[in-house]
């Protein structure tokens with residue numbers, strides 16, 4: 001069901017079996033209850049596999065007994081064929097909008113709009129100690145769900161507030177959204193309103209997969225959620241892990257609502273609806289502002305994108321007294337966070353040279369504040385991305401910055417006059433060393449205006465050692481925290497070391513003396529025109545150099561896996577470095593290995609194996625390794641550890657896409673525990689492919705090669721019973 005299932009510690013259900021109808025009914029109730037525990041209470045009580053077994057049993061029984069079919073069976077979330085369009089739904093009670101307030105940090109009264117909101121309420125209710133219900137404002141799509149006699153009958157978008165679109169077929173697929181109200185509740189009508197959203201991780205995985213396929217990416221989770229809900233084919237919506245939080249009511253008939261909004265949210269939970277776990281209560285202006293600060297400080301850690309918080313007067317009778325101004329309730333306010341998407345001007349496109357020579361276009365932007373940070377650069381990923389968006393210098397572009405993600409351009413205004421600059425072209429020579437650039441994979445593409453380009457997913461500078469950018473990048477990677485961890489050896493110092501000729505390879509670091517550093521600093525200051533040193537500055541420079549020498553010395557004692565990662569072999573990330581270190585135990589063993597021995601290591605496919613072989617065959621790299629050893633770099637070696645016993649021993653499996661029930665690392669560990677080798681690339685030697693949602697080019701390749709593909713359900717069944725392996 002999801003990645004968080006716990007051990008079966010409180011099994012609350014005893015399922016009786018007296019004929020298929022009773023069993024079907026019991027299974028439906030049991031599955032709905034487990035979905036509730038998982039999605040609403042966030043407290044699952046059975047492991048995923050057990051849950052899946054219940055669903056499979058129900059599916060089998062329903063297939064054998066179609067006479068007991070029911071539209072609100074948990075197996076029927078994806079019901080019916082794709083619809084031909086969206087019917088209009090007139091909301092029985094309008095879906096209103098909320099008034100917004102912003103904070104102006106640089107002004108004398110930064111929260112004046114929230115103060116005015118509270119003040120207006122205080123004047124009506126006679127106190128400023130107002131109890132508020134407070135919630136995060138999820139960046140999703142507002143939906144109204146209509147239940148009649150306990151059953152979901154219609155789900156509609158907000159539309160213009162009066163008339164929306166019928167999206168019942170796709171909203172039904174949202175796991176954790178009750179198709180029937182819980183606990184047998186059966187009011188004549190209950191309209192529950194809330195937000196459909198796409199969790200941040202799912203949004204990022206979806207865009208990554210789209211990028212891999214060369215498809216258009218969604219600008220933000222809200223657009224992705226809206227695009228998913230407005231799918232005519234419910235199977236598409238079902239494949240996207242949409243989620244829902246309830247936050248309000250529309251028409252209610254036959255149910256007594258509690259006296260406060262916070263108690264209504266608690267009632268929603270009892271009826272089976274997910275409610276944002278951050279929802280709470282606060283008193284007066286101070287309480288609201290404290291909530292705003294608290295949620296704001298956790299904004300990047302929340303698993304969903306939010307654009308602010310919402311304050312609502314908690315007491316329903318006070319809400320009624322306050323009423324509405326135009327189409328917004330006077331008793332509620334959306335207090336917005338600084339925007340994460342803003343427009344600015346694309347002033348230029350530069351290219352960056354990575355440590356392996358890969359060339360990445362980078363947008364140079366007119367500096368702009370995005371989500372509280374000034375942004376002047378944004379990644380453009382690759383040439384195809386620039387052409388796909390048809391970006392031109394001078395365009396107005398939309399920049400987005402969320403969480404720790406590097407700022408991205410997510411949209412561009414393509415309406416430009418006849419004097420528009422020509423489309424951008426990737427330079428033909430490395431901007432740093434002048435070597436002619438190479439294209440590793442050629443794809444023909446067309447822009448919107450029909451001009452044909454030969455795009456490459458990877459453009460590289462083959463300058464290697466001659467290219468200062470690559471030398472500096474390699475040393476930066478070598479010294480980085482997860483590699484050799486040389487504390488204090490920052491980007492600027494590395495650039496100076498390379499520019500002034502002190503360092504050409506990582507091994508040169510271990511030959512540097514205190515005097516070299518002091519001298520280098522003096523020359524760099526001279527070059528930069530920095531004022532001559534005072535005696536005190538001289539002492540500081542010596543202390544700085546001593547600290548660096550000590551940090552370099554500490555890095556001499558390392559581990560084989562860190563060293564392998566630090567060497568920067570193409571496609572050898574931390575996980576592969578670890579697997580190689582475990583599998584070979586010694587650097588000499590690894591350096592001697594042929595491609596067959598290399599591909600016996602988990603995560604190493606033929607492409608990576610050939611890269612490793614090429615790296616160690618290069619005499620220059622062998623010299624660097626010898627020089628590192630001579631410079632005192634050492635690590636512990638051990639006997640090779642190869643485990644290939646188990647029912648899947650000898651089978652190579654490729655994982656692709658996103659699995660709903662476990663992370664990729666968990667899936668890999670489960671397969672390896674059964675003896676399988678998990679590889680990162682599909683080849684004729686691949687035994688089978690496990691494809692989660694949003695699987696990209698690997699799935700396509702497997703299909704083209706006729707390699708068996710397991711979906712998530714089949715994969716879970718295989719873990720249960722490895723004899724089912726194709």
Ligand code: I6G
Pocket residue numbers: 095096097098135136137138142247248310329332
């Ligand atoms: O658009 C909204 C987002 C969140 C809302 C809302 C909300 O409460 C947490 N509440 C109301 C009453 C309305 N819109 C109209």
